Amino acid sequence: MRFFRRKKKTSNGNNLAGYIFISPWLIGFLLLTVWPIAQSFYLSFTEYSLLESPKWVGFENYHNIFLKDNLFRKSLAVTFTFVIISVPLKLLFSLMVAMLLNQKLRGMNLYRTAIYFPSLIGGSVAVSVLWRNMFGADGYVNQVLQWFGIQGVGWLHTPETALGSLILLNTWQFGSAMVIFLAGLKQIPQDLYESASVDGAGKIRNFFHITLPMLSPVMFFNLILGIIGSFQMFTQAFIITKGGPVNSTYMYALFLFEQAFKHYKMGYASALAWILLFIVAVLTAINFIGSRYWVYYESDDGREGK
Incomplete structure (x- = not known):
């Protein structure tokens, strides 16, 4: 039983060290890839001109693209x-x-x-x-x-x-x-x-x-x-x-x-x-x-x- 406890503790320590080593890439991936993708998806349902705050318009952008543009x-x-x-x-x-x-x-x-x-x-x-x-x-x-x-x-x-x-x-x-x-x-x-x-x-x-x-x-x-x-x-x-x-x-x-x-x-x-x-x-x-x-x-x- 003591052997399994030691093994589990060592495994957790290795996992923590692994997460620490990959944290720079993970943080960069979340901030520079996942977050911009999520923002882009949200902005696709808004009217946004960079100079004003985004205004929610729903599917109006997609409606105009497919039917009017x-x-x-x-x-x-x-x-x-x-x-x-x-x-x-x-x-x-x-x-x-x-x-x-x-x-x-x-x-x-x-x-x-x-x-x-x-x-x-x-x-x-x-x-x-x-x-x-x-x-x-x-x-x-x-x-x-x-x-x-x-x-x-x-x-x-x-x-x-x-x-x-x-x-x-x-x-x-x-x-x-x-x-x-x-x-x-x-x-x-x-x-x-x-x-x-x-x-x-x-x-x-x-x-x-x-x-x-x-x-x-x-x-x-x-x-x-x-x-x-x-x-x-x-x-x-x-x-x-x-x-x-x-x-x-x-x-x-x-x-x-x-x-x-x-x-x-x-x-x-x-x-x-x-x-x-x-x-x-x-x-x-x-x-x-x-x-x-x-x-x-x-x-x-x-x-x-x-």
Whole structure:
């Protein structure tokens, strides 16, 4: 009995020491994450302009957003178009580059570093300014086209091409997804390819029957990150096009930002933020439910065998 009492006392002491060690992170998490989230949820039901105290209005913000705000529907349509096109393109391009960099060639580490390097600056303001200069009416892209006798257009000033320029920029920022794909390719057992070659399988068949199934968890991970990141795309649209022309690049995050810091409608912006959270959560849940039909895990075989 005395042994159990000592053990319990020691366990409590260890728990107390553990809580003390994690208390800085825990306090920061509660104050800088949980509390702002709770405040945002409360403010979404208020009329708040930063200069006056919040005024409770119930579901009025959500009512106005869904039934009266045309800019909400426009920004949502633009964002969904951006996500539907850019995410698959980014996945496809990053997978292709990862497969090229997975080859056993001399100096491959140097190539990998050089290709990944642009991703270190990612979606920064500097990259956005560079992109704006490249695709401007007198930009580098049109200058190169003139060498071949092709008359360029105002890529960022034409509704038909402005969103495509942002999609191209998002696809170009493929470094992180490429590194994850490359790590996944390294984990595929070479025995599978050797066995398939004995059976006469070619590269195309190996790709669709070995590489893609074995990479499906990595692809699913990149898909979820791509969807979440694309819905939050703000810097590029703000710096390069400011939502124009004719709201053709008016992203949801840009719309939210303007409501909060241009029109000082903090309660309205908080409601927009929670709507965005709900949309991303629903799409993530749908992908998780659908993943059981196309994502392959090696442990699945063991469960089925049981």
